[in-house]
Amino acid sequence: xxATDKQMARKRRPKRGAGGKFVSGGGGGPGRPxxxxxxxTAEVKAVIYEAFERKGGVKYLxxxxxxxxxxxxxxxxxxxxxxxxxxGGPMQITVNVTKHYDADAGAAEDGQAPEAARRGS
Numbered sequence: 001x002x003a004t005d006k007q008m009a010r011k012r013r014p015k016r017g018a019g020g021k022f023v024s025g026g027g028g029g030p031g032r033p034x035x036x037x038x039x040x041t042a043e044v045k046a047v048i049y050e051a052f053e054r055k056g057g058v059k060y061l062x063x064x065x066x067x068x069x070x071x072x073x074x075x076x077x078x079x080x081x082x083x084x085x086x087x088g089g090p091m092q093i094t095v096n097v098t099k100h101y102d103a104d105a106g107a108a109e110d111g112q113a114p115e116a117a118r119r120g121s
Contacts, residue, residue: 066097 015023052060061069085091 062099070095070097 017023056063061072064072083091
């Protein structure tokens with residue numbers, strides 16, 4: 001750390017009065033750097049990922065009911081998006097859902113998942 005960095009660090013430190021208490025109007029510290037995730041959020045994401053892997057990962061998602069899968073997918077889409085279609089009207093969105101199953105899982109010809117795949121086993 002050079003002399004300029006040390007001076008900047010001193011300027012960013014919150015001002016403290018007697019007994020180490022913060023002084024009113026003294027400004028805060030530098031805070032958390034941009035893009036740094038909250039520790040709790042990072043821990044929760046890690047736990048959810050581990051549970052997902054224990055349930056079977058992608059095979060588990062493939063076995064979900066279509067309505068449940070679509071609701072889950074909808075949670076991942078940002079909500080604060082505004083888009084318009086042709087001539088400023090509403091957008092027309094078509095979603096085609098096709099399930100692909102592992103040949104080793106023994107998928108039936110009608111495309112239905114075998115019971116074992118639905119249960120995630």
